Amino acid sequence: MKKVLAVTLFYLSFPFLAKAQEMNKFGAGEIHGNFQMMAQNYLVDSTIGAKEVSEKIRMNSFANLNYINGNFKAGMRYESYEKALLGFDPRYNGSDITYRYATYTNDDLEFTIGNYYEQFGSGLIFRSYEERGLGIDNAMDGIRVKYKPTAGVYLKSVIGKQRFYFAKGEGIVRGLDAEFNLNEILSTFLPEFNPEKARYTYILGGSMVGKYQADNDPIRILPENVAAFAGRFNFISDKFNFYTEYAYKINDPSLTNGFIYKKGEALFVSANYSIKGFSLSASAKRVDNMDFRSDRNADVNNLTMSFLPAISKQHTYALPAFYPYATQPLGEIGEQFELSYNFKKGSMLGGKYGTLFTVNFSNANNLDTTQTGNEQGYTAAFFTKGDILLYSDLNFEVVKKISPKLKTTYTYMYQVFNKDKVQNVSGYGTVFAHIAVFEMQYKINSKKTFRAELQSMRTKQDFGDWAVALAEYTVSPHWFFAALDQYNYGNAIVEKRAHYYSGSFGYTKNATRFIVGYGKQREGFLCVGGVCRLIPASYGLSLSISSTF
Amino acid sequence: MKAKKITLLFLFICALLSVNAQNKIPAVNVKTIDGATFNTANMVNDGKPIIIDFWATWCKPCVQELTAIADLYEDWQKVTGVKIYAVSIDDARNSARVKPFVNTRGWEYEILLDPNADLKRALNVGDIPHTFLINGKGEIIYQHAGYAPGDENELYEKLLGCINPEVK
Numbered sequence: 001m002k003k004v005l006a007v008t009l010f011y012l013s014f015p016f017l018a019k020a021q022e023m024n025k026f027g028a029g030e031i032h033g034n035f036q037m038m039a040q041n042y043l044v045d046s047t048i049g050a051k052e053v054s055e056k057i058r059m060n061s062f063a064n065l066n067y068i069n070g071n072f073k074a075g076m077r078y079e080s081y082e083k084a085l086l087g088f089d090p091r092y093n094g095s096d097i098t099y100r101y102a103t104y105t106n107d108d109l110e111f112t113i114g115n116y117y118e119q120f121g122s123g124l125i126f127r128s129y130e131e132r133g134l135g136i137d138n139a140m141d142g143i144r145v146k147y148k149p150t151a152g153v154y155l156k157s158v159i160g161k162q163r164f165y166f167a168k169g170e171g172i173v174r175g176l177d178a179e180f181n182l183n184e185i186l187s188t189f190l191p192e193f194n195p196e197k198a199r200y201t202y203i204l205g206g207s208m209v210g211k212y213q214a215d216n217d218p219i220r221i222l223p224e225n226v227a228a229f230a231g232r233f234n235f236i237s238d239k240f241n242f243y244t245e246y247a248y249k250i251n252d253p254s255l256t257n258g259f260i261y262k263k264g265e266a267l268f269v270s271a272n273y274s275i276k277g278f279s280l281s282a283s284a285k286r287v288d289n290m291d292f293r294s295d296r297n298a299d300v301n302n303l304t305m306s307f308l309p310a311i312s313k314q315h316t317y318a319l320p321a322f323y324p325y326a327t328q329p330l331g332e333i334g335e336q337f338e339l340s341y342n343f344k345k346g347s348m349l350g351g352k353y354g355t356l357f358t359v360n361f362s363n364a365n366n367l368d369t370t371q372t373g374n375e376q377g378y379t380a381a382f383f384t385k386g387d388i389l390l391y392s393d394l395n396f397e398v399v400k401k402i403s404p405k406l407k408t409t410y411t412y413m414y415q416v417f418n419k420d421k422v423q424n425v426s427g428y429g430t431v432f433a434h435i436a437v438f439e440m441q442y443k444i445n446s447k448k449t450f451r452a453e454l455q456s457m458r459t460k461q462d463f464g465d466w467a468v469a470l471a472e473y474t475v476s477p478h479w480f481f482a483a484l485d486q487y488n489y490g491n492a493i494v495e496k497r498a499h500y501y502s503g504s505f506g507y508t509k510n511a512t513r514f515i516v517g518y519g520k521q522r523e524g525f526l527c528v529g530g531v532c533r534l535i536p537a538s539y540g541l542s543l544s545i546s547s548t549f
Numbered sequence: 550m551k552a553k554k555i556t557l558l559f560l561f562i563c564a565l566l567s568v569n570a571q572n573k574i575p576a577v578n579v580k581t582i583d584g585a586t587f588n589t590a591n592m593v594n595d596g597k598p599i600i601i602d603f604w605a606t607w608c609k610p611c612v613q614e615l616t617a618i619a620d621l622y623e624d625w626q627k628v629t630g631v632k633i634y635a636v637s638i639d640d641a642r643n644s645a646r647v648k649p650f651v652n653t654r655g656w657e658y659e660i661l662l663d664p665n666a667d668l669k670r671a672l673n674v675g676d677i678p679h680t681f682l683i684n685g686k687g688e689i690i691y692q693h694a695g696y697a698p699g700d701e702n703e704l705y706e707k708l709l710g711c712i713n714p715e716v717k
Contacts, residue, residue, distance in 0.1 A: 030572065034673040064673055068575055105576065119665040122641035129640075129665055154586060181585060195585070203584050236584045241648055270645040279649030309642035314607040338646070340653040356653070441698070449698040476699030511679070511692045548673045548692060 029069030036132070036546040037061035040085055043540045047498045048520050050539040058083050060092075062132065064099075076100040087526070087535040088135045089300075091165040098166065099139055108148040115139045118158055120177040120207040123307030124247035124266050125228040125292060128162065134526065134533040136301050139163040140173065152184025152195075162294045162303050169303040171294035175209035203234040209305065211294045220259060226252045228264075228292060228305075244269045247290065247306075253375075254296040257289055257330055260377030264289035266308065277342040283311050284335040288367060288380050291329035301533075311336045312362035312393060315413075317437045318468050318486065319455040323417035324525050325364065325391040333385050334364030353401035360397075364390045366421070389430070392416040404443070411437040419462060433459040447476045458490075465490025481505045486522060511548040517541070572689040574601070574681075575671040579636065580662040582648050587661060589668060596685040597630035598711050600704070602658075603669055603679045605639045606650050611678040614696040618704075619656050625705065629712045636661045638669050638677060680704060684711040 038060050042053035059082055066075035080095035081088065101114035117139055119127040130137040142160015149155065156177040161168040182202040183195035195201070207230045215222040232245035249264035265288050272281030292306035308327040311334060315321040340358040343350035349357075366386035369378040395413035402408060413435040419428040434457070441451045455468035467489060472482040486500040502519020523537040576590035592599055602618075604611035615635055618625075625631050635658040637647045644664050651660055663669055672681065675694065682691040682704065691707045693700065 032572075032673050034675050036675050064670075066671070066673065068573075073575070117665055117667070117670070122644075122664075127641075127665065179586075184585070201584050234584050241645065243645060268641075272645060272649045274649040274652035276652055276655050279653045281646065281649050283645060307641060309640060311642065314643060316607055316609050338649070340649060342653050342655065358653075443698055446702055447699045474697035474699075476697045477693070477703040480697055506695075508693070508695050508697075511694045513694050546675045546694065548675060548679070548694065 029067055029072075031065060031067050032549060033063060033065040033075075034546070034548040035061075035063040036544070038085065038542065038544040040538065040542040041540040042086070042538055045520060045537075045539040047495065048500060048539065049523065049537040050520070051536075053086065055083055058085050060085050060088065071105045072103070073105075074100075074102040084135075086538055087533060089165065092135060094166055096166050098137070098163065110146040112144040113142075115141050115163075116144050116158075118144060118156065118175075119307070120156070120175060120209070121205055121230055121232045121245050122243075122268060124245055124268065124290070125207060125230045125249070126158075126173075126175050126177075126209045126305050127307035128158075128305075129307070134301075136533075137163050138302075138304055141168055142173075150185070151188045152181040152186075154179040154181075162305075164295075164298075164303055169293075169295045169298065171211045171213040171296075171303070173209065173211050173294050173305065175207065177205065177207040179203065179205040199237060201234075201236040203232075203236075205232040205234075206230065211305065213294070213296060220253065222253055222296065223251055226250060226292075239275055240271075240273050242271045249290060249292055252292065252296070254291065254293065255299055256291045256293075258377065260289070261375045262289050262377045262379075264292065266290045266306070268311075277344065279338070279340045281338045282336065284333075285311050285327075286333045286367075286382070287327060287329060288331050289377075310364070310391075312364070312391060313338070313360045313395065315395075317411065317439075317453065317455055318470075319435050319457040319466060320395070320411065320413050320415075320437065322435075322457060322466070322524065323415060323419070323431055323433065325362075325393075325417070326422060328364075328366070328390060328421070331367040331369065331380065331386075332364050332390060333367055334362065334391075336360070336362035351400070351402075353403075355401075356397075356399040358397045359395070361392075361394045363392045366390060388418065388421065389416060390418045390421050406443075407441045409437070409439040411435075411439075428462060431459055431461040433457050433461075449474050449476075463488055463491055463496075478507055478509060479505070480508075484519070488522075513544075513546050515542075515544045517543075573687055574683060574689070575668075577668045577671045579668050580664075582651070582660040582662065589671075592634060592683075593687075594630070594632040594685075597632070598685060598708060599683040600631055600633045600708070601672075601681040601683065602633060602635050603638060603663075603672075603674050603677045604635055605637055605677060606643050606646050607639070608677050610696040613698065614678050614680075614701065615656060615658070616654065617698065617701050619654065619658075621701065621705070622657060625708065629708050631708055633658045634661055635659070636663050636668060638663050638666050640664050682707050682711065 041057045044052050062077055062079040064077045076097055077099035079098045081092040084092040099115045101112055101116055103112040117128050128138050128140045140160040144158045147155045158175045183198045187193045187195045210225055210227040212225050215224050228249040230247035235242040245268045247266045251261040251263055253259040253261055267286045270283035287308055290306055293303045294305055295303045308329050310325045310327050312325050338360040343355040345354045349355055366388040368381040368384040368386045371378050393415040398410045400408050415433045417431040419431055420426055437455045439453045443449050451472040453470040457466040468486045470484045474480045483503045489497055491497045500520040500522045504517035506515035518541045520539045526533050526535050574589050574592055576588055578586050578588055581587045639647055644662055678696045680693045681689050684690050690711055
């Protein structure tokens with residue numbers, strides 16, 4: 001009760017704070033926010049496997065409200081899933097305020113109470129983030145302090161618990177991060193040195209994260225405190241960029257690693273060189289027993305602290321994205337290369353309007369491990385790869401503008417996808433696929449544009465061959481109309497050679513959008529950023545509304 | 550618990566009543582393409598307009614929009630003095646790709662990195678692309694979600710309108 005009272009008094013004081021600020025000539029505050037809803041009606045279709053949904057209609061929606069007044073910010077989010085759309089975890093069913101915070105910034109000090117999102121370095125040992133469309137939200141609830149003691153030194157500390165659907169995870173997360181921009185630090189000693197004009201920039205960083213969770217296991221002795229450490233270095237010049245980060249975690253027996261007591265580690269290295277019209281980049285990653293969560297019993301996308309996205313190229317067309325790779329946090333080693341060249345206007349290959357050419361290759365294998373037969377689980381060689389290929393893709397893309405009105409894109413990709421290992425299933429084996437995509441965009445006039453995509457995937461495995469056709473007509477600035485058909489013509493089971501057709505149209509005015517769709521959605525992975533979610537097959541009418549104010 | 554939530558709602562109703570219409574860019578730390586920490590309170594352009602465009606390397610319509618504007622940017626700058634901040638929300642998977650991506654295409658925008666979506670959240674952006682137009686006084690006067698070819702013309706009209714209020 002005391003807690004409720006204290007919280008009540010605290011929140012009640014906001015409007016008065018706001019009024020005080022107003023009198024101090026900071027001006028009145030501002031309220032902004034956004035609203036989004038997605039409703040879907042579900043019909044049955046046995047060919048595509050769309051099952052009956054007893055509610056017939058389901059809806060996900062949320063609204064954010066943010067209040068800003070000078071150095072003070074506060075806000076909240078209300079979420080409602082009545083009930084959650086298919087593909088979302090049923091633990092989301094319900095409605096509540098899931099996010100609320102207050103932040104005060106005073107020159108170089110900033111503190112936040114309540115919920116917040118934060119990331120240390122590239123997120124190897126700590127990233128709290130949201131991907132609303134995927135139902136991922138591991139927001140922290142607690143305290144965060146950021147402090148800049150002197151130029152070039154950035155400190156962050158966090159403490160709290162992570163969101164778990166409409167509740168909080170059991171583990172307490174504590175973390176510290178320090179980043180040093182050596183150029184900015186140097187400028188405090190050498191006033192004539194301007195960090196913005198320096199030829200080279202050096203940035204160092206380090207972080208420490210710990211979680212506490214009581215050991216209630218009747219048999220095992222589990223570490224109640226698990227610590228992880230990470231260090232990073234970034235070198236930047238006009239043309240060259242080098243980044244590396246290494247993370248280490250002490251023993252952390254968990255559901256996902258099978259309760260082994262091995263330490264974990266991760267190494268990420270990336271380098272690129274680019275000048276106007278040309279770039280070359282390479283990256284490599286090694287992950288070993290690095291699934292780090294604030295609850296040792298959590299699985300899927302729940303309560304994650306480590307963020308370990310795949311390094312392969314993120315494909316956007318439907319068929320190249322059909323088999324998306326996801327990092328195997330328990331162990332993988334891989335690399336990625338990309339070369340991109342823009343043939344100048346007027347050159348032989350550039351033609352009248354230039355041609356953009358990109359080739360990309362990526363690869364991921366398991367680790368070279370030896371089972372130890374004890375509580376350590378296994379040992380892994382650091383530099384050698386295991387002999388199981390998890391994923392590989394080689395792709396070429398050419399973007400060619402033919403005239404001011406007509407633009408074309410050609411893509412070819414060869415992909416190897418170890419479905420059993422990546423999706424943790426059995427009996428599917430590895431998929432080998434050839435994929436080609438042709439896209440054309442024709443500008444009818446300054447407002448009207450027609451765009452079409454033709455895609456083909458040839459494979460003998462899994463669902464077999466697919467073809468996709470898309471036509472889209474847009475009228476700027478308000479309207480779009482689209483029709484899509486995905487045809488599984490090569491399915492080994494003849495009855496499953498289905499057409500997944502759909503149509504949609506939308507209206508946009510400023511920052512408000514309405515989209516209405518009707519049709520069949522195939523079962524598949526929906527990916528945003530580096531994370532994917534399995535969407536079951538569905539058939540029906542959908543409506544989405546989003547607005548920012 | 551219930552009491553806490555009701556008071557929260559009450560707070561926002563109170564705050565709503567005392568709000569005025571000005572509309573500034575919130576101060577949030579992001580990174581420049583050269584790794585430096587950049588506070589968005591420092592988004593200034595000598596009293597001339599600013600455009601903020603949220604994008605990502607994997608977002609097709611975003612790349613379409615920035616490619617279309619890239620061809621016009623020099624002219625827009627000559628006429629209006631506008632400065633464009635292209636804020637990439639690519640996370641750790643792709644953030645190292647941003648600089649080569651931009652250089653290959655020869656984009657001349659000010660590129661900012663917002664890998665954990667802090668600025669995106671502060672400006673209440675949902676799906677990308679999302680574009681903001683800020684006048685010389687630092688006020689957001691127009692925003693647009695999504696992109697269809699030709700939308701850049703509407704943006705340019707609004708841009709002209711904000712440097713010379715008599716032109717619509």
